[in-house]
Amino acid sequence: MKLFDKMFNPRDVRRKLGLNQQEFWTKIGVTQSGGSRYESGRNMPKPVKELLRLVHVEQVDLTRVRREDFEIIEYLKENHPDLYKSLQKAVKARPEGELEGQ
Numbered sequence: 001m002k003l004f005d006k007m008f009n010p011r012d013v014r015r016k017l018g019l020n021q022q023e024f025w026t027k028i029g030v031t032q033s034g035g036s037r038y039e040s041g042r043n044m045p046k047p048v049k050e051l052l053r054l055v056h057v058e059q060v061d062l063t064r065v066r067r068e069d070f071e072i073i074e075y076l077k078e079n080h081p082d083l084y085k086s087l088q089k090a091v092k093a094r095p096e097g098e099l100e101g102q
Contacts, residue, residue: 011039028055
């Protein structure tokens with residue numbers, strides 16, 4: 001079970017990661033005071049929830065993501081589904097941290 005599946009309160013996710021509010025919310029472009037309001041129960045917009053999931057649960061480094069990456073993914077899915085599935089399996093099977101630093 002993934003971290004986000006069992007924790008619906010962003011405060012719980014932040015605490016699980018051992019981050020303070022400034023560190024946690026700044027990574028997704030939310031001010032500390034805005035994040036504090038979400039942690040206190042204010043309704044969080046869907047885009048903020050998605051950013052929270054991508055950055056803090058899926059561990060996606062947004063500074064490394066480019067539009068072209070998504071275009072390549074879509075191209076592979078549509079035109080070479082077998083290759084896409086094969087690459088997907090290879091990525092899941094690689095040792096932890098193999099792509100770090102690239």
